[in-house]
Amino acid sequence: MSDPKYLTIIQDLKQEIIGGKFKPGEKIYSEGELKKKYNVSNTTVVRALQELVRDGLINRIQGKGTFVSKSILNKQVIFNEYSHFPNDKKIGFNSFENLERTEVHSIKEIIDKDIAKKLNISNNEIIVHFERIRYADQIPWALQNNYIPKSYLKNVDLTNLDEFTSLSEKILEICGIDILNEAMRETIEIEFPVENEVKSKLQINDSPVYRIERITYLSQNEPFEFVKTYVRHNYYSIEIIKEK
Template sequence: MQLKYQQVEQFLLYQLKNGEFKAGDKFYSEAELKKRFEVSSATVIKAINELVSKGLLVRHQGKGTFVSRARNGQVVKIFDRERNNDADEKVKVLSIDKEHDPRILKELGLATGDSYYHIMRLRQANDIPVQLQHTYLVADYFNLKALDNPSYYDSLYERIRDDSGIDLFSTKIDETTNIIFPVPTAESQLLQLDSAQQPAAFIHRHSYLFDNTVIEYVESYKRWDYFELEVKTI
């Protein structure tokens, strides 16, 4: 569980990294942050001091806090090239469970006894299942209303951005793609593969917060006849 100052720091980090402020801009005052997050002065000062120590903010006596001119940024985009760009797409949440599998806890960097939420979603194109995704989300970033309304996470990253201010479309990740054969029985059935001999793309990915802690671990199975992998430097 994150401490309150860490939650404030994490939100401010995303605003800094996603272009809400430019180098040299005056940053929020302590009074603004106290009001915005409904926290104490000590919590706000601790969060700001962490950002100062990372070189993202600088303080000028009598003038306030400013965005460091020395900070560096980097944009990374990762995408699949789909063979049918005109497909009618939809995503359905199949299940949401609170779990504590030691293998997944290790992937998330969590301790024994911690829990996470397992969100299983199926993506369809023209009513053909093309991707099955197992998302293992750190509990701090899960919205409990999804337990009563699983479709809340049909668009997972947009919901996380709305709830937490964290844009997982642009965070640091590591991702590996393999060809898997045979495909596990449950996944093969959900993807409606033609036969046990048909392979699939298996992708596993970690998404990181700016303090390098893992927010999600994802395992995806994709129909190989629907996707092409395109890699570009930008």
């Protein structure tokens, strides 16, 4: 059960930031001030601030304090991802229509402290790693690694790889969770040089890739899935539209 005071701190700070009490880039309360104001432990304050960092509302700078993010607030932003054949018309990221297919290369149970941290679980908890490769006209264009805590997949048969070709549909079937429509946080970066394993699986030489990392959240900002995807640079583009 979530700590009510932890949720109160989050809600109050969100209202103050979105309401304009603190401007973008402005410093807000210190951990000590919040601890005293709400009569809570330092752990509760830190947890609340971490959630606000994940929501993109604040930035924490060691030795300087906590600041309101300079990101756009209260603005409608449309973010479109596109996949396309090189020199071809771009189409929606999730479909090459009949030209695209996905193969599940492996499903493994692993223990990884770095991924566990992203999923907010203990270092020794088992994580299920789904490795899939997406092909377009026989060309491997995306390497997808999905990591889900084993606790969500208890008593699930993971031996039939073909059943997990569409992971989102399978998760909806077995968990009742529509991961495509849950809250998420995604980062996109250019990676170069590229790890040899990634180069081998995408069949590329000395060219950059996009590295896309996403965490999917359930209610109360509980991480459900961490995804790390590598995409051939010439098969992907993004478009951002900001409404006035």
